[in-house]
Amino acid sequence: MSSSRLPGFYQKSIEERQVALAKWAGLSSDEVQILAGAMGLNAESADHMVENAVGTFGLPLGIATNFLVNGRDVLVPMAIEEPSVVAGASYAARLAREGGGFVCSSSEPLMISQIQILDLAEPHAARLDVLANKARLMEIARDVDPMLVRAGGGPRDIEARVVESALGPMLIVHIIVDCRDAMGANAVNTMAERLRPALEDVTHGRVNLRILSNLADRRVARAKVVLPLAALSFESDGVHYEGANVRDRIVEAWAFAAADPYRAATHNKGIMNGVDAVVIATGNDWRAIEAGAHAYAARSGRYTSLSHWGADKNGNLVGTLEMPMAVGIIGGATKVHPAAQVALKLMGVTEARDLSEIIVAVGLAQNFAATRALATEGIQRGHMALHARQVAIAAGATGELIERVAAQLVAERHVRLDRAQALVAEQGKS
Numbered sequence: 001m002s003s004s005r006l007p008g009f010y011q012k013s014i015e016e017r018q019v020a021l022a023k024w025a026g027l028s029s030d031e032v033q034i035l036a037g038a039m040g041l042n043a044e045s046a047d048h049m050v051e052n053a054v055g056t057f058g059l060p061l062g063i064a065t066n067f068l069v070n071g072r073d074v075l076v077p078m079a080i081e082e083p084s085v086v087a088g089a090s091y092a093a094r095l096a097r098e099g100g101g102f103v104c105s106s107s108e109p110l111m112i113s114q115i116q117i118l119d120l121a122e123p124h125a126a127r128l129d130v131l132a133n134k135a136r137l138m139e140i141a142r143d144v145d146p147m148l149v150r151a152g153g154g155p156r157d158i159e160a161r162v163v164e165s166a167l168g169p170m171l172i173v174h175i176i177v178d179c180r181d182a183m184g185a186n187a188v189n190t191m192a193e194r195l196r197p198a199l200e201d202v203t204h205g206r207v208n209l210r211i212l213s214n215l216a217d218r219r220v221a222r223a224k225v226v227l228p229l230a231a232l233s234f235e236s237d238g239v240h241y242e243g244a245n246v247r248d249r250i251v252e253a254w255a256f257a258a259a260d261p262y263r264a265a266t267h268n269k270g271i272m273n274g275v276d277a278v279v280i281a282t283g284n285d286w287r288a289i290e291a292g293a294h295a296y297a298a299r300s301g302r303y304t305s306l307s308h309w310g311a312d313k314n315g316n317l318v319g320t321l322e323m324p325m326a327v328g329i330i331g332g333a334t335k336v337h338p339a340a341q342v343a344l345k346l347m348g349v350t351e352a353r354d355l356s357e358i359i360v361a362v363g364l365a366q367n368f369a370a371t372r373a374l375a376t377e378g379i380q381r382g383h384m385a386l387h388a389r390q391v392a393i394a395a396g397a398t399g400e401l402i403e404r405v406a407a408q409l410v411a412e413r414h415v416r417l418d419r420a421q422a423l424v425a426e427q428g429k430s
């Protein structure tokens with residue numbers, strides 16, 4: 001496997017990048033065209049995916065370079081409209097290589113499906129009745145998806161809780177299902193629906209909702225990164241930032257997020273910038289991932305940071321991230337969307353768990369890039385160049401004029417639409 005360290009990749013033209021990528025990952029010209037958007041999801045497929053389809057909606061697809069995940073070089077496709085995210089992830093991944101890259105792991109891919117049972121004379125007794133009938137209930141759930149069972153997955157356990165609610169106690173049954181390489185929503189929702197008659201029979205209650213939980217806390221992925229102090233020091237605008245100082249400022253930034261939900265929401269948003277971009281590029285359900293992430297961040301009863309940052313005994317900066325990661329590589333849009341298939345091929349992903357581990361590595365990288373910038377030179381400096389290009393385009397610049405107008409806006413340190421329009425009018429003539 002070649003190195004994902006591709007110096008100068010960002011300076012190449014889009015066509016040169018496509019050629020380099022095809023060579024790197026052994027992509028066919030059709031696969032490159034799919035990533036390029038020329039042969040991506042078409043309206044006909046879209047028509048099979050949603051109601052009242054009229055077409056498809058595009059997003060920029062960038063490649064994050066430099067990632068080393070469990071010793072393996074990975075190029076990561078990121079679908080995102082926001083400037084600086086792909087650059088931030090690539091930059092963080094480059095520094096992370098100096099500490100050995102990202103060390104990732106994940107739990108078994110266990111999803112939870114919930115069944116709400118009401119109108120119970122004695123909910124605690126009904127709970128024990130459910131548990132006493134576990135074998136029979138598991139059998140019914142197992143019969144729902146023989147393919148999943150053949151693939152080594154299927155129901156693993158049944159749990160029951162009495163939950164106090166505004167309407168009094170209710171019994172909530174959880175089916176724990178190993179979804180292997182599927183996200184699993186369809187399988188676990190069907191299992192919950194199929195169990196209804198048996199559960200009403202066992203409990204003498206009334207089943208209401210049957211649906212998975214997006215708080216997928218049995219399906220988590222984890223990433224750890226060690227950043228040596230030498231990798232942290234840098235120069236910007238003539239200012240030298242020393243490694244130990246950068247480390248301490250990042251840890252201070254993390255402590256702020258860990259203590260204050262107002263900051264934690266933004267800190268976690270930075271993590272999700274990386275996470276969602278890969279989730280989207282692989283055709284996965286980013287709303288499910290978002291819901292799971294924020295519920296997990298609030299699991300103690302107080303919303304807090306999803307990541308942790310501190311110093312190890314040698315003084316290196318150490319970051320960790322653990323979060324639910326219910327992603328699949330088979331079924332749904334992952335299968336239908338041509339670009340999602342190529343994205344998986346590009347990353348050399350063969351199991352859903354591999355994908356979940358790469359995604360948390362990117363989330364942690366993104367979190368590092370954002371907090372490092374915020375805690376040192378500020379976020380606007382890095383944003384400005386890319387933002388300036390968008391403003392130049394919005395002002396009507398095309399072709400070479402985009403870069404010229406953007407460079408001028410940055411040099412003037414005023415990235416404003418009215419100024420960009422004036423520059424387009426002025427320079428467009430020459």
Ligand code: MEV
Binds near residue numbers: 269270
């Ligand atoms: C912007 O999309 C993300 C940040 O706000 C994240 C953060 O504040 O940590 C820069």
